[in-house]
Amino acid sequence: MRHYRFTRLMVVLVVMILAALALTLAACQQPAPTQAPEQEPTKAMEQKPAEQPQEEAPAEEITLAIEHFSIIEGTTWSGAHDRAGKRIAEKYPNVKYIYREEVGPDSTVPFAEELISEGADIVVGNAEFMGLPLLDITDKYPDVIFGSVIASDLTTKPNFVRFFPRQYQALYLEGLVAAALTKTGNIGVVSAFPSVQVIRRQAGFTLGVLDGAELLNKDVNIYVKYVGDWYNPTEEREIAKTLIDQYNVDVLTQQSDSGSPLDVATEAGIWFVGKDMDIVGEYGWSSTDTVAISFDTRWEVLYDRMVQAKLEGNPPETILYLGMESTFTLADGTVEPTVDIMNDGKVGVDAISPKAEVPQEIKDLVAQRREQMMKGEWDPFTAHAFVSNGTGLDLEGNPVPEKGKEVKPAGEEPSVEWLLSQFNFDLEGVTILE
Amino acid sequence: MIAFLIRSLEAAMIFTFAGLGELVDQRSGILNVGLEGIMLFGATLGFIAAKTTGNYLIGFLVGIGIGALLGLLHGFFSITLGVDQVVSGMGIWIFGFGMTTYIGNPHTGPLGLERLPTWFGISPFFFLALFMVVAVWFVLTKTGWGLNIRSVGEQPSVAEVSGLKVARIRYLCVIFGGMMAGFAGAVYGLYYNPVWNYNFLMGWGFISLALVFFSMWNPYLLFGGAVLFGLLWQLSLNPQMFFPGLASRYIWRMVPFAMTILVLIFISTNWFRSRWGAATPEALGKPYHKE
Incomplete structure (x- = not known):
């Protein structure tokens, strides 16, 4: 018995020594920041020269760090930001991409400082709530460029960049397609909550629907119902069902973040219009039987501006609001605009589901407007008047304009500042379901 | 309207399934506030199992199985080790939230599978829930098993000297509760x-937990509360x-929760309890050590 106990003790000791050895060896490794794995080849092949020479990379080594507010895998927002970081690192061998996931408001600064200690020269927060915490440490690290997506606050500093893509341009094109698809004349939007960003996005979609309906001589209603949050899968599902059951919606889209509205559209056999990312081509969440059109956001176009400023030693542009006219050339030579309609790996008119019955005149208009926007010759927000529907979001010193009031005439370009921080009303043609 | x-x-x-398990659990004297975590595990592992095998039955069995395991874990902490049941339950919830995310x-x-069939739009699970309500009520109030469960939930020491195995009964109840939540x-x-x-799930486990208190540990009232909340x-x-046009959407969002709080306050009054003879299981949440 004593012998048995002794043997057992020895076995435990040996295991403990081996475990300690393994831990010591592991601790001796260089502390490695979370390093992005190799990027898969891109699927978007809109302009791919046969052998485009890669741009010569400047010698200085810099590190781009992204703070993702959520997990990356399987998300359209952080997933697109992560892909952007990888694409930048793939293109420039002297740019390293590191990141942190699930960064909350209270951990924005600690993680940012940790990333800086790991060598970050650019620190980007991909959620609106990260802006103000990052602003607090910009003076402490004058050599680091900070960046944050915009909610409505536009505070900047020489090393603090606010940025956003002009997604409304792609949403306008989606609206044209949605108008063509609806047979009941009812289009539903499962939306987060009234905010400048959401209102702006919905405005782009609305103008597209109205233009498409006018071209096809159709009466179309757009019903928007708010969930109250960007992410609430159960309530997004219920609201999607309500829009279909009660409002006879046969084309559904969302300005919220879960996959539930897409699933409801699939179940109901109606068309879905995607957002932020190519959910069919990138994630395979659905097929072109349900997703008629979607759009893709290439944050790398915006990140590239910050990277270039850092590499060249110049101060960055402090407000970046880029659209289809701005592009980034991937490592494989593919040229991609900041946003573009995209579905099942295809871009432009080809992104419209082959099963969707979209009249040629709409396809022609989509192609024409897309080309004009890529050349910077046309913009839906400049071309159209902004007439208030009387609903929206009261801002300090800027109440929602009364119904029917023309806030901006057609042909006048709204300022970047106004679009990003003051656009607070729904356009005529939208019904907000309270 | 339909x-x-x-x-x-x-x-x-869904509230009914989870609530019924918790009701039986609490009737035996064990409080499991980790319902949300067990439901998250059942939902996630069931989803993964069904998605990878293409078989719904396997998904449901995995959901029930992981629920049973987590119920057993809660039983081990709260019955065998006698730790604070709220702490153990909160631990299961936090574990469920973090682990299922990972x-x-x-x-x-x-999921990508063919949808399960419905009957005039109503799921067969709804009828199963109805059946379970009646079954749980019958077992708890009309059978010797039910009497045993209620006994260990009221006076475990008395039950023990009467020849009942308190730990075994509580283990079975907490495993049943876990299976129902899963x-x-x-x-x-x-x-x-x-x-x-x-x-x-965004808090549906916690709503189910609240409904058990709302129900005064009666399966029929639990179902009524679940329908009212739904x-x-x-x-x-x-x-x-x-x-x-009546009140803003933010006010409306509060209504189900505000109503639940009001009803809970109402049923907590002495007037109501003395009138209806409803009482919390006497030994609820208290660890029992055999003397």
Whole structure:
């Protein structure tokens, strides 16, 4: 018995020594920041020269760090930001991409400082709530460029960049397609909550629907119902069902973040219009039987501006609001605009589901407007008047304009500042379901 | 209107499954506040199992199985080790939230299986929930098993000297409660909202837990509370259908929760309790050590 106990003790000791050895060896490794794995080849092949020479990379080594507010895998927002970081690192061998996931408001600064200690020269927060915490440490690290997506606050500093893509341009094109698809004349939007960003996005979609309906001589209603949050899968599902059951919606889209509205559209056999990312081509969440059109956001176009400023030693542009006219050339030579309609790996008119019955005149208009926007010759927000529907979001010193009031005439370009921080009303043609 | 009612009843059936298990659990004296965590596990592992095998039955069995295991874990902490049941339950919830986020991430997105059939839009699970309500009521009030369960939940020391094995009965109840919560999660993840996202239950486990207190530990009242909450919840999402223009959407969103609090206060009054003879299981939440 004593012998048995002794043997057992020895076995435990040996295991403990081996475990300690393994831990010591592991601790001796260089502390490695979370390093992005190799990027898969891109699927978007809109302009791919046969052998485009890669741009010569400047010698200085810099590190781009992204703070993702959520997990990356399987998300359209952080997933697109992560892909952007990888694409930048793939293109420039002297740019390293590191990141942190699930960064909350209270951990924005600690993680940012940790990333800086790991060598970050650019620190980007991909959620609106990260802006103000990052602003607090910009003076402490004058050599680091900070960046944050915009909610409505536009505070900047020489090393603090606010940025956003002009997604409304792609949403306008989606609206044209949605108008063509609806047979009941009812289009539903499962939306987060009234905010400048959401209102702006919905405005782009609305103008597209109205233009498409006018071209096809159709009466179309757009019903928007708010969930109250960007992410609430159960309530997004219920609201999607309500829009279909009660409002006879046969084309559904969302300005919220879960996959539930897409699933409801699939179940109901109606068309879905995607957002932020190519959910069919990138994630395979659905097929072109349900997703008629979607759009893709290439944050790398915006990140590239910050990277270039850092590499060249110049101060960055402090407000970046880029659209289809701005592009980034991937490592494989593919040229991609900041946003573009995209579905099942295809871009432009080809992104419209082959099963969707979209009249040629709409396809022609989509192609024409897309080309004009890529050349910077046309913009839906400049071309159209902004007439208030009387609903929206009261801002300090800027109440929602009364119904029917023309806030901006057609042909006048709204300022970047106004679009990003003051656009607070729904356009005529939208019904907000309270 | 019919669609509105069906959606309310389908939400109610999930609250009912989870609540019934917790009710039996609490009747035996064990409080499991980790219901949300067990439901998240049932929903996530059931979803992954069904998605990878293409078989719904396996998904549901996995959901029930993981629920049983977590019930057993809670039983080990609260019955064998005698730790604070709230602490153990909170631990299971936090474990469930973190672990399912980690495990489920690669499976984010739709289930991708043919939808389960319905009968005039109503899920067969709704009828199963009805059957379970009657069955649990019958077992608890009309059988020797029910008497034993209630005895160990009221006076475990008396039950023990009467020859009952308190620990064994409590273990069986807490495992049953876990199985029901795991099943409720699987019904949510495989039928109600078959699109995996992290934390996609968004508090339904806690609502089920509140409904058990609301029910005064009566299965029929639990079901009634679940239907009432389902209706109020749907109404809070769609007030424009019945009361257009009346109060903002933010006020409406509070209604189901405010109503639940008011009802809980009402049933907590001495007047109500003495009138209806309803009482919390005497030994609820108290660890029992055999003397």
